[in-house]
Amino acid sequence: MRHPHTSLRATRAGAATAAVLLAGTATGPTPAAQAAAAPAQQPAAASSALPGVRFVDIPGDGGTVLKANVFTPAGADGSRAYPVIVLPTSWAMPQIEYVAQAKKLADSGYVVVSYNSRGFWQSGGTIEVAGPPDIADASKVIDWALAHTPADPGKIGMAGVSYGAGISLLAAGHDKRIKAVVALSGWADLIDSIYSGRTQHLQAAAMLSGAGRLTGRPSPELQQTMKDFLGSDLAKEQDMIAWGKKRSPATYLDQINRNGSAIMLGNAWGDTIFPPNQYAEFYEKLTGPKRLELRPGDHATAEATGLLGLPDDVWTNAQRWFDHHLNGTANGIDREQPVQLKPRTTGAYEGYPDWKSVGADxxxxxxxxxxxxxxxxxxxxxxxxxxxxxxxxxxxxxxxxxxxxxxxxxxxxxxxxxxxxxxxxxxxxxxxxxxxxxxxxxxxxxxxxxxxxxxxxxxxxxxxxxxxxxxxxxxxxxxxxxxxxxxxxxxxxxxxxxxxxxxxxxxxxxxxxxxxxxxxxxxxxxxxxxxxxxxx
Missing domain, CATH: 2.60.120.260 (Galactose-binding domain-like)
Known part of the structure; x- marks a missing residue:
């Protein structure tokens, strides 16, 4: 095989630049400093100078420390239980990623626990790319929330952007306690996302790899997989596919359907990391309550304004989804067409009864x-x-x-x-x-x-x-x-x-x-x- 070396070097340089820009949106110490600062296990909670939020250490799978923050509704005194939403962070993002949305949810009566995914920033462990330890971490965070906050065990939701979306979907297939999920700019099939058409998505993979190295500690398995992937080692192709399958919510579709979580999926038409096809196909196979929203943009750009605390219909609908499926609020979201599309060339949404109806002609x-x-x-x-x-x-x-x-x-x-x-x-x-x-x-x-x-x-x-x-x-x-x-x-x-x-x-x-x-x-x-x- 032959690669166009000049073009490849330029592309990798561009991807590295993009990785730096991505990492630059977060603030915190270098991975070396994180490793020194993250002990094997910390006390369950620590106080915060910010009103309404606690910064805590949560023991994840195997005791790995997960840095987290907890938002509790104002006036919560333990006399009543509240629905809880768990938010795993996106790839390379720090634990403050969801602060704006977490506060809005807490103001609306939710306990919100946002945690830094293992291997990134000050959380312990190594980056496992939504592997079994990450799935187990999600359940450990739920355990902690039920033990240390006024969380209602019958009203548990998970949500996230990108990496957090993937972990949330995977957790829904492994933990029956999760009743509702909002997965934004995520993946259902990891291989179909970055290896579609049996072709490596070079810029996407190089950007993710670079951002992981800048903000976290890639596991040896991840380092070897990326080396084989970017090096086009066909002898390792089946190993790479098996690695990706283990990390794909589509692999656990039957379990997700049996558990019956209400699942809302959101993505962008131009997502260059997780293209929309694989999400749409996954949506069609879900049998529980479901919703699919597709909009203009690239990876996570539709959700970005909401993360900054600005008006954002993605996050508005996410809260409506939780309000209905965790609190039983009659807000009409269940009566809307479940497939909502915003074309790239107009500003109006179009509703469809299912994905196959979208391209019927x-x-x-x-x-x-x-x-x-x-x-x-x-x-x-x-x-x-x-x-x-x-x-x-x-x-x-x-x-x-x-x-x-x-x-x-x-x-x-x-x-x-x-x-x-x-x-x-x-x-x-x-x-x-x-x-x-x-x-x-x-x-x-x-x-x-x-x-x-x-x-x-x-x-x-x-x-x-x-x-x-x-x-x-x-x-x-x-x-x-x-x-x-x-x-x-x-x-x-x-x-x-x-x-x-x-x-x-x-x-x-x-x-x-x-x-x-x-x-x-x-x-x-x-x-x-x-x-x-x-x-x-």
Whole structure:
């Protein structure tokens, strides 16, 4: 296999910079200082100078100290019990992450316990990436809350952003006491998130790895897994998949359904760390009370304003979810359409009865003829930069763009629809079906769907990578690829264009030097891109 070394070095440098920026949002001592400051076990509680909050040490799994803070409703005197919400912190974030939302919840009558996930900042242990110790930690924190706060054992909820979301979902499959979960910008399938299409999501993995090293203590298992992952060691592929499966809520779906937690999932269309497809698929398989919210943005950008204490509909709906499912409040959230989508191009939410109804209508764009492209060169079509590009789309309506007529056809194949007479509402998951042959046994392609205006400027609607290994050179095989789900309105007078090339800074390339890919459309099995479109 061959990696474009110059591009790879630049991408890793950019990912490292992003990691520094991410870590810079938190405050606290260096990991070395944390290790010195975190003894094996501390007293159960310590006082705080901040009104309404206690900073405490909670013994986690194996006695590992978890740094935490506790918010209690004003006037709580032990004469009554309150619903409790447990908040594990996000990757690389300190225990103060949820202070603004924890105070709001406490003011509304909740006990809130937020703790720093093991291995990060001043909590003890090493980073286990939502492994068994992290799942056990969640139950230990619940035990502590029931013993040391006026928490109601029959009204326990968990919530979190990103890493905290994953831990909350996993805990719901292992602890029957958890009655409600709000999982924001998380994952259901870890491998499908950062290894979709059998392609390493380079910038996402490098950013997470860098942020972990800056703010915590990666376990030896994590260090070896990341080395194998970024090094494209195919001999370790099955080990990596097994490692990810153990850390995926989808693995424990039956247990989650048996336990019956009410689960609310929230994610962004452009999440470059945990794309929305895997969340939507997981949502469809849940059998208990459930809700799915998808909005514009990138990883955790939709929740960020709420973490700063500003108005935020994500957190408003999170509290409504807990109010109804823990307190029995008749606030109407159970009567709303359970799938709530906010398109990237409009400000209004759309409600659907389930995920399969979102993309029920499909139209095909033919991928006729035979096209051959050369690998190893970025054509100019790409998915942008992790965290940055889709945040710009969210706040400024500036998605990644490319001049489709100027894309070099030697390195990019292009298929276009007719010019649409009316606005086309893309809703759901576009799918590519084609026949592919390569000159080498391995290769990578990246498919992009663009909204192309009259001047040929294409705005990125969606994308996804695909990698193959062990194929016989020159022998055609079928490729079925799902692009990342989205909600986007294509204006009247515009076209949709499918572009395929072989290099994108977001992903690791597996095309050997000088290799070529040929896309064909046999009469017996025509190639096409199927686009989910809804009528007005």
């Amino acid at each position: 499909r139209r095909k764009i033919a991928m006729g003829g035979s096209r051959t492209i050369r690998a190893n060169v970025d054509s100019g079509a790409n998915g942008g930069v992790v965290l940055l590009s889709n945040a710009l789309d969210q706040f400024l309506k500036l998605p990644p763009v490319a001049s489709v007529p100027l894309l070099p056809r030697t390195h990019a194949s292009v298929w276009e629809s007719e010019r649409y007479a009316e606005t086309q509402r893309v809703r759901g998951t576009a799918k590519v079906h084609t026949t592919l042959s390569g000159t080498e046994e391995s290769g990578t392609l990246v498919a992009y769907l663009y909204d192309v205006g009259p001047l040929g400027l294409g705005k990125l609607v969606s994308n996804a990578p695909y990698t193959f290994h062990g194929r016989t050179p020159g022998e055609p095989f079928t490729v079925d690829l799902e692009l990342f789900s989205t909600a986007y309105d294509v204006p009247a007078g515009h076209r949709l264009a499918l572009v395929i090339d072989t290099v994108d800074p977001l992903y690791i390339e597996h095309s050997p030097t000088g290799s070529q890919l040929t896309f064909s459309s046999p009469e017996s099995d025509p190639s096409y891109v199927s686009v989910p479109l809804r009528d007005k």
